[in-house]
Amino acid sequence: MTKAHSNGIGRPPIGRWFLIQGVVLVIVGLAFLLKSPIACYSAFLGGFIFIVPHGYFAFKAFRYSGARAAKKIMSSFYQGEAGKLILCAILFTMAFKWIQPLDVAALFLTFAVMLVTNLVAPFLANGRTQRN
Known part of the structure; x- marks a missing residue:
């Protein structure tokens, strides 16, 4: 049993999620280097625009845990x-501004790839811990 199963609901493995997202960002950013240096830094900028706000959300949303902190948890999520x-x-x-x-296509495409990665990362990060 993992810690989350033995002691109720545990915190998600946010560090692993951000590691997966970081690896994807590096791969996508370097792939845009094949197009041009402008596309490359625009892609990294799109990833940065995604990761920083999501890091803020993760910090706010997952700083409380437990049933007694339910109101604080909801407030923090909002x-x-x-x-x-x-x-x-x-x-x-x-x-x-x-x-x-700026390569707008590279910026938005990378932001979109990061959105998809954000949906997939929890399954990838948790896949290793749930297998027995």
């Missing part, structure tokens, strides 16, 4: 989600 959306908007605005030249 705060984390609101902060994530605001950070995404600010970072996209900054990128479009201050980063020139």
Whole structure:
């Protein structure tokens, strides 16, 4: 039995999720280097715009645990989600305003790849711990 099974619900393996996302970002970013250096840094920027707000969300959402902290957990989730959306908007605005030249397709494609990776990472990270 894993710790999560023996003591109730445990915290998700966020570190593994971010490691998987980081590896995917490096692979995608370096793949865009084949197109151009501008596409490469634009891709890394798209990944950065994804990872930073999601890191904020993870910090806010998973800092409390246990049934006694249910109200704090819900409040933290809402705060984390609101902060994530605001950070995404600010970072996209900054990128479009201050980063020139910018390969918009590479930026958005990498952001989209990171969205898909975010959906898949929990299954990849948990796959090893759930097998007996």
